[in-house]
Amino acid sequence: MTLPVNVGVYGGGRMGAGIAHAFLLAGTSVTVIEADTTTAAAAQDRVDASLAKAAALGTLLGSVEGVRARLTVVTDPTALAECGLVVEAVPEIVELKARVLARIEEFAPTAMLATNTSSLSVDQMAAGLARPDRFLGLHFFNPVPASDLVEIVVGAKTAAELVTDAQKWVVALGKTAITVTDSPGFASSRLGVAIALEAMRMLEDGVASAEDIDSAMTLGYKHPMGPLRTTDVVGLDVRLAIAEHLAREVGARFEPPAILREKIAAGHLGRKTGQGFYTW
CATH class of the missing domain: 1.10.1040.50 (N-(1-d-carboxylethyl)-l-norvaline Dehydrogenase; domain 2)
Incomplete structure (x- = not known):
């Protein structure tokens, strides 16, 4: 399975902007959701700076403007409706992540969901979801553009086909995957x-x-x-x-x-x- 055509990233901080960068470089369209217009503008600036740096390093295929045209940064989560994958990238607070994931599931009912967490329980977050089989962890590393690794975290209810798809997504991003079961701190x-x-x-x-x-x-x-x-x-x-x-x-x-x-x-x-x- 190739990457979804449309990918959502909920949270445009340092990690969220880096994840958006990675998917943009791989050719997808990316929608970033932020809390308000101020944080949305800051997220846009982070991705713009990251793309400009990639262009200077010669790792960007096409122009900054062409790649940037595939990026949308908004505050309205209804924009996630057409996304095939949405990655949650809010701060490392399990209750906050669980609320955000439930919100994503509401606005993107057909999407596959992922949490970018470095240590929190995927199963605990999955407990509040209607479709836990379509949910796993995608632990990206900071700084995302320069990092070669993505840790795929498999929950107790994660479908095996989703794990296989996620492994292919990581390859399409030009990174290497390791796959671990949900456990404190992962590997x-x-x-x-x-x-x-x-x-x-x-x-x-x-x-x-x-x-x-x-x-x-x-x-x-x-x-x-x-x-x-x-x-x-x-x-x-x-x-x-x-x-x-x-x-x-x-x-x-x-x-x-x-x-x-x-x-x-x-x-x-x-x-x-x-x-x-x-x-x-």
Whole structure:
């Protein structure tokens, strides 16, 4: 199965804009839904900037204007009616995601649904849907345009045919899929957060500097970016939310260290605020 002709993205923040970018580059028409005209304009600007960067890098087929013509950013969810797939990309709050997914299902009754979550339960979100068999997780990674990976998260009621379709969609996006069953943190977040939390504890204990801890992983284990710098890029607040979720679901080994809470309390959220474990 090729990509749906029309794809919806509910939420035009950093991740939503990146997901929209990925589908636009693959040739689909994309409708982004935002809460109000201000956030809709900001979402449009994010996608425009992303497309301009792709053009500068030579990864955009066609003109920015031609690709942009396939993008619609609106506040009215009835615009999702013709979409074959809608990806929810609102903040990592399970109750919010569940409400949004039910809303999408109302306005796009024939669409396949996906949640872009890094750790929350797909089955918990599916419980409120009329068609849970047409729902799964598509965990894109930040920044979406540069990332090669998409984690497909299979719920207990997800239809096998949908999983097969999703694997083909990821290939069509020029990315690689891994497929996991719904479980706390899936594969990527569980491993990534475990390494990041231990790196924070090492920094807290004075084992080494942030730079040297990161170099141990980039040079010693060929990670493209160290765990502390990655945390800055992802956002310390995002890491904290995932760690707290994993601590509740998996156990105390995921309990966030004091240094993470202290930095967040000081407003140091990483790259987006200019200060985290590094100065940006």
